[in-house]
Amino acid sequence: MLDIYPHLKDERGQNESGRRLFLAGAVSTLLSVYSAGEVEAEDGLDPGGLTFRDFGTPDNGASFNRDDPMLPGGPNPPPARVLSIDNAGGFARVRFDMIKVDLALPLGWRTMEDPERGIGFSPDRRYRVIVWRLDFAFEGVKDAEQYAATKMGAIRARRPGVRTQGRKLTDGTFLIVYEDVPPTSQGDSGNRTVFDVVYTKPGEPKQGALVTLGVPVADTERGLKLLAILKQNIDFSW
Secondary structure: OOOOOOOOOOOOOOOOOOOOOOOOOOHHHHHHHOOOOOOOOOOOOOOOOOOHHHHOOOOOOHHHHOOOOOOOOOOOOOOOEEEEEEOOOOEEEEEEOOOOEEEEEEOOOEEEEEOOEEEEEOOOOOOEEEEEEEEOOOOOOOOHHHHHHHHHHHHHHHOOOOEEEEEEOOOOOEEEEEEEEOOOOOOOOOOEEEEEEEEEEOOEEEEEEEEEEEEEHHHHHHHHHHHHHHHHOEEEOO
């Protein structure tokens, strides 16, 4: 099992396109997943020397304006708005207007958005990041911690083969790792690892956001490093 604790070891299923994965009446028992062995004060999210350049293709941002008739949103799903291109850094900063989020993504990637989420993905679609806004009351939980705990339990109950770990990071967000997630999209060649980061809106504990990154199992360590980079380069217009 992947160990996300750095002092022990160096680096849905989950449905990457859905949120409401809770089991009715399970909240009180599922909160116990945050045992002493699962919650750590240290983040352990470190790019390990990697940058956006290690995950993209230097194309001066051309990919972000390219049409693709095979995208799930139809022949012309709206892409995110490009705010800036950093060729030296190997990334573009994009704006998902519908959910009011700015995110840096590697050059060569693609984006699309709908009223509920923003999506970024690598050219081969093996790496996929999705950003949602969360209303914890609507999801049937009281806050980010309960959301994270409940979702972990719901995933384990629905797909017993998926292994999960979760912990609170020093900035107050919650990190969840799902291992051995069955293929979630057409074209996936095997099981995947999915990372969730659950955010709370400052001053409003009943509102938040969810960032999900899915990668092939073989790329789990690289995925965790990419997650660290993405987390350092996201801005919510709360």
